[in-house]
Amino acid sequence: xxxxxxxxxxxxxxxxxxxxxxxxxxxxxxxxxxxxxxxxxxxxxxxxxxxxxxxxxxxxxxxxxxxxxxxxxxxxxxxxxxxxxxxxxxxxxxxxxxxxxxxxxxxxxxxxxxxxxxxxxxxxxxxxxxxxxxxxxxxxxxxxxxxxxxxxxxxxxxxxxxxxxxx
Amino acid sequence: xxxxxxxxxxxxxxxxxxxxxxxxxxxxxxxxxxxxxxxxxxxxxxxxxxxxxxxxxxxxxxxxxxxxxxxxxxxxxxxxxxxxxxxxxxxxxxxxxxxxxxxxxxxxxxxxxxxxxxxxxxxxxxxxxxxxxxxxxxxxxxxxxxxxxxxxxxxxxxxxxxxxxxxxxxxxxxxxxxxxxxxxxxxxxxxxxxxxxxxxxxxxxxxxxxxxxxxxxxxxxxxxxxxxxxxxxxxxxxxxxxxxxxxxxxxxxxxxxxxxxxxxxxxxxxxxx
Numbered sequence: 190x191x192x193x194x195x196x197x198x199x200x201x202x203x204x205x206x207x208x209x210x211x212x213x214x215x216x217x218x219x220x221x222x223x224x225x226x227x228x229x230x231x232x233x234x235x236x237x238x239x240x241x242x243x244x245x246x247x248x249x250x251x252x253x254x255x256x257x258x259x260x261x262x263x264x265x266x267x268x269x270x271x272x273x274x275x276x277x278x279x280x281x282x283x284x285x286x287x288x289x290x291x292x293x294x295x296x297x298x299x300x301x302x303x304x305x306x307x308x309x310x311x312x313x314x315x316x317x318x319x320x321x322x323x324x325x326x327x328x329x330x331x332x333x334x335x336x337x338x339x340x341x342x343x344x345x346x347x348x349x350x351x352x353x354x355x356x
Numbered sequence: 357x358x359x360x361x362x363x364x365x366x367x368x369x370x371x372x373x374x375x376x377x378x379x380x381x382x383x384x385x386x387x388x389x390x391x392x393x394x395x396x397x398x399x400x401x402x403x404x405x406x407x408x409x410x411x412x413x414x415x416x417x418x419x420x421x422x423x424x425x426x427x428x429x430x431x432x433x434x435x436x437x438x439x440x441x442x443x444x445x446x447x448x449x450x451x452x453x454x455x456x457x458x459x460x461x462x463x464x465x466x467x468x469x470x471x472x473x474x475x476x477x478x479x480x481x482x483x484x485x486x487x488x489x490x491x492x493x494x495x496x497x498x499x500x501x502x503x504x505x506x507x508x509x510x511x512x513x514x515x516x517x518x519x520x521x522x523x524x525x526x527x528x529x530x531x532x533x534x535x536x537x538x539x540x541x542x543x544x545x546x547x548x549x550x551x552x553x554x555x556x557x558x559x560x561x562x563x564x565x566x567x568x569x570x571x572x573x574x575x576x577x578x579x580x581x582x583x584x585x586x587x588x589x590x591x592x593x594x595x596x597x598x599x600x601x602x603x604x605x606x607x608x609x610x611x612x613x614x615x616x617x618x619x620x621x622x623x624x625x626x627x628x629x
Contacts, residue, residue: 240368247376254383260391261384268380272373319384322394 197233201249204229209256212344220333223340226253226263227312228348230271231305234291235278246271266316270308277307293349305342313338427608430496431462434610441575443567457615458573461485462608463493465500466510470543470604475515477501479609482509491613492571497601498578499523500609502571511611516603517543524566525578530557533566536578536597544599546579551593553586563597570620572612 208226215222230246250267254260281304282289282297289295292304313334321330364371385392415422439456467478481487483506493500493513501513502521514521522535525548532555534548548563561581567574579599587594614620 240372243369243372243376247380251380251383254387260388261380264380264383265377268373268376272369319391322391 193234200229200232201245205249205252205256208253213253213257217340218336221337221340223337223344224263224313224316225341225344225348226267227270227309227341228345230267230274230312231292231308231345232349236290239275242274243268243271260320262316262319265319266312269315270312273311274308277304277311281307305345309338309342309345310334313341423608427462427464430608431460431610434494434496435460438573438576438612441573443574456573459613459615461487461611461613463487463511463611465606465609468604468606469515470517473519473540475517475604476504477513477515479503479511479513479611480509481611482507482511484508486613487511487611488613490571490617491611493609494572494576494612495601495603495606495609498599498603499565499572499576500603500606503611522549523572523578524568525563526566527557527581528562528564528577530555530561532557533568534593534595536563543602543604544579546597546599548581548595548597549592551595553588553591553593555593557581557584557593557595559584570614570617 204226208224212225213222217223226249229249233242233245247264247268250261250264253263253267257263282295282300292301295301314330317330317333317337321333381395385395435456435458438458438460439454442454442456461481463479463481465477466480469475469477477493477500479487479493487503487506489503489506489511491503493503499516501515501518503511504514505512516523516536517538519538519540522537524533525536526533532551534551536546536548539545539547551557559581563578563581565572565574565576565578577600579597581595582598583596585594
């Protein structure tokens with residue numbers, strides 16, 4: 190087991206624990222719970238096996254759901270977003286350009302910002318659609334998605350800037 | 357075989373994704389009853405259209421049977437409604453105060469006409485079903501006629517659209533009574549005769565059966581007064597009435613039989629020397 194796998198595994202465990210025991214209890218303004226665990230799906234190296242990544246995304250959501258006693262909304266959101274990640278990468282970083290090896294290693298800030306924004310918005314949209322699961326709550330879904338996505342984005346940017354990019 | 361495996365390998369990501377998505381949906385529905393209901397609703401939304409379609413076809417096939425059952429049910433309800441109309445004989449504290457010696461059977465009209473001045477109707481029940489002569493036939497919104505002759509399975513009815521038939525009637529808001537007679541104009545256009553001009557009447561009052569014949573019970577609504585004219589020469593009103601229901605377009609009817617008709621007829625005979 191090499192050091193990258195070990196680090197990935199450690200970050201998986203730490204993010205799940207942080208999400209369950211800290212961020213899911215935050216209740217900012219009464220209902221906003223930022224989702225930091227998206228950081229794991231963002232930081233997972235782009236050049237790895239996609240099939241394995243889908244499975245890891247599934248496991249990530251599944252563990253969070255299991256531990257925080259919620260339904261399956263985290264599972265479905267993170268599974269879907271990890272399945273769709275190559276599409277978002279292609280759209281954010283361009284098809285013709287050489288694909289970066291990981292999110293951290295790429296120097297282009299605008300592309301990174303676009304990627305992050307799309308990724309988090311999509312994840313949160315799927316999450317809240319599954320949570321409310323009703324056409325009547327359409328405006329509520331949009332509101333929750335945009336507000337929570339804002340705080341998640343803020344947290345992801347702050348936390349990822351604290352750590353040095355992996356080479 | 358090789359191709360299948362190749363395809364599986366090529367599409368392994370979507371296959372894995374949908375497999376895990378299905379798993380997480382199961383997980384979701386097992387943990388949250390709200391989502392279980394919602395997913396159930398979604399399934400129901402798709403299946404209900406199909407069920408509705410098949411149900412509408414199935415229903416079409418037993419419409420006839422359904423009609424028969426409804427007609428039978430209506431017969432019972434009709435009896436209850438008419439019994440409720442019946443006048444009180446004595447104080448209700450002394451037990452069942454209403455006198456309703458009528459028995460109701462449902463029949464179907466199989467031949468009807470309005471073109472003659474004296475019309476007859478044929479109904480699909482006869483002596484085998486207990487229909488006798490000289491009993492009344494009513495519909496859901498009025499009366500149809502009086503049974504004239506009966507065969508084994510059919511009976512012929514003097515229609516209310518018959519110039520010689522007079523029906524004893526009275527009014528909802530007045531105690532005056534008279535006779536309802538068809539003059540051979542429209543199938544709902546009748547005239548009411550034999551009402552003395554001293555009676556207080558108003559236009560639009562409802563005409564009901566008077567209960568003074570042995571054919572029909574008291575209180576079946578028949579129609580409304582459309583025209584009143586006080587004829588000072590004869591001392592009677594000249595009055596026209598409009599029926600609620602066109603008797604020539606009736607399909608379902610009820611034979612209403614008075615259990616004490618024999619006694620009444622006997623007394624009538626005695627009275628006439």
